Amino acid sequence: MELRQIEYFMAVAAHQNFSRAAEHVHVSQPSLSVQIGGLERELGTRLFDRLGRKVVLTQAGELFHVHAERALRELDQAEQVVQELLGAKRGRLVVGALSTVNTYLIAPLVSRFKQRFPDIHLQVHAQASGDVVNGLLSNRLDIGICLLPLTHPQLTTVPLFEERLALVAPAGMHIATRRARMQDLARLPLVLMPVDYCLRKMVEAECAKAGVHPQVVLEMTSPEGILQAVAEGTGATILPELYVRSRLPGMDLQVIDLYDPTPRHAVGLAYLTKRHRGLAAEEFAAICQTTMQDLQSDPEQSKQNRPRKRTARQK
The missing domain is CATH 3.40.190.290 (D-Maltodextrin-Binding Protein; domain 2)
Structure with missing residues (x-):
C-alpha cells in the first residue's frame, strides 16, 4: 500500500467522482482508477460503489476512510514536528469553533495569527459544540473552541471566557x-x-x-x-x-x-491530551485568549468585525 493510493482514495471519497478527484490530485483519470483498483485488490474488497458518474463508499470503504484520514493527519503532524525542530513556521492548523463565537472572535483572531504565522495553512470550521468535540476525538481537528464544562478523559480544556x-x-x-x-x-x-x-x-x-x-x-x-x-x-x-x-x-x-x-x-479551548501540540497550536491558543480579552474590554470591536448581512435568499 502506497501513500499516494491513500491520498487518491481520500480525494475520490471527498468528490464522489473520479474525474473531479483526478483533477484535484493532478493526475489523469485512468491513472487514478488504476491506483484505486490496486488498493481494492490489495485489501481484497471494493471500497466504492460505482453509481453512474457518482461513487459512494461501501461499508468497507467507510471503515478504511476513518483510519486513512487519521493516518494522513498523523503524517502531517509528524512533518510539522520536524519543521518546528528546524525552526520553520510552516504546516497546517485545523480549528473547530462554536458557530456563535466564530461570528465575533475568529476574524480578529485570524488576522493576528496570520501576522505571526503567514505560512501556516489555517482552516477554521464553524460548528456546533458537539461537532467540535467529535472532530477533536476523531483527530480531524487540532484545537477546538467549545462549550464547557467538558469532562471527556481524552480531552484537556482551558477556560477562555464566560x-x-x-x-x-x-x-x-x-x-x-x-x-x-x-x-x-x-x-x-x-x-x-x-x-x-x-x-x-x-x-x-x-x-x-x-x-x-x-x-x-x-x-x-x-x-x-x-x-x-x-x-x-x-x-x-x-x-x-x-x-x-x-x-x-x-x-x-x-x-x-x-x-x-x-x-x-463557559467557553474554552480543547485539545487531545496525548496529542502533540505544535508551536502554531500553542500560539493560536495564546492569541485566542488575548483577542477575547480585548473584545470583552471593547465590545465595539465585535461590531467592526461582523460579516456583512446576507439576504434570506443567500441563506
Whole structure:
C-alpha cells in the first residue's frame, strides 16, 4: 500500500467522482482508477460503489476512510514536528469553533495569527459544540473552541471566557423593561435550537431553575436563521449576547438582559491530551485568549468585525 493510493482514495471519497478527484490530485483519470483498483485488490474488497458518474463508499470503504484520514493527519503532524525542530513556521492548523463565537472572535483572531504565522495553512470550521468535540476525538481537528464544562478523559480544556445569554425579541414586541426575569419567558413564544444542541440544553436548564417551561414555536439549527425569524416576528429567542450584538446593525431587534438567574455558560479551548501540540497550536491558543480579552474590554470591536448581512435568499 502506497501513500499516494491513500491520498487518491481520500480525494475520490471527498468528490464522489473520479474525474473531479483526478483533477484535484493532478493526475489523469485512468491513472487514478488504476491506483484505486490496486488498493481494492490489495485489501481484497471494493471500497466504492460505482453509481453512474457518482461513487459512494461501501461499508468497507467507510471503515478504511476513518483510519486513512487519521493516518494522513498523523503524517502531517509528524512533518510539522520536524519543521518546528528546524525552526520553520510552516504546516497546517485545523480549528473547530462554536458557530456563535466564530461570528465575533475568529476574524480578529485570524488576522493576528496570520501576522505571526503567514505560512501556516489555517482552516477554521464553524460548528456546533458537539461537532467540535467529535472532530477533536476523531483527530480531524487540532484545537477546538467549545462549550464547557467538558469532562471527556481524552480531552484537556482551558477556560477562555464566560458567555452571557440574552433575550432577543422583534422590535415591535411589547416588553415593558430592558431587563426581564427568567420567569417572564413563560409568556413568550420562543425560537430555539433543536433539543440535541448544547445551547438548547443550557437554556432549558436555566429555565428549569426558574420554574419555567419554554413555549417553543420553532426550532432552527442556524443562529443567523433564528435571528432572521425573530426579526420577522416569529417569536423571541435566547442567544449569546456578544454574538447578538455583533449582528444587531441592520436588524430590527431588541436585546433584553435576563436575570434571576442570569443565564451564562463557559467557553474554552480543547485539545487531545496525548496529542502533540505544535508551536502554531500553542500560539493560536495564546492569541485566542488575548483577542477575547480585548473584545470583552471593547465590545465595539465585535461590531467592526461582523460579516456583512446576507439576504434570506443567500441563506
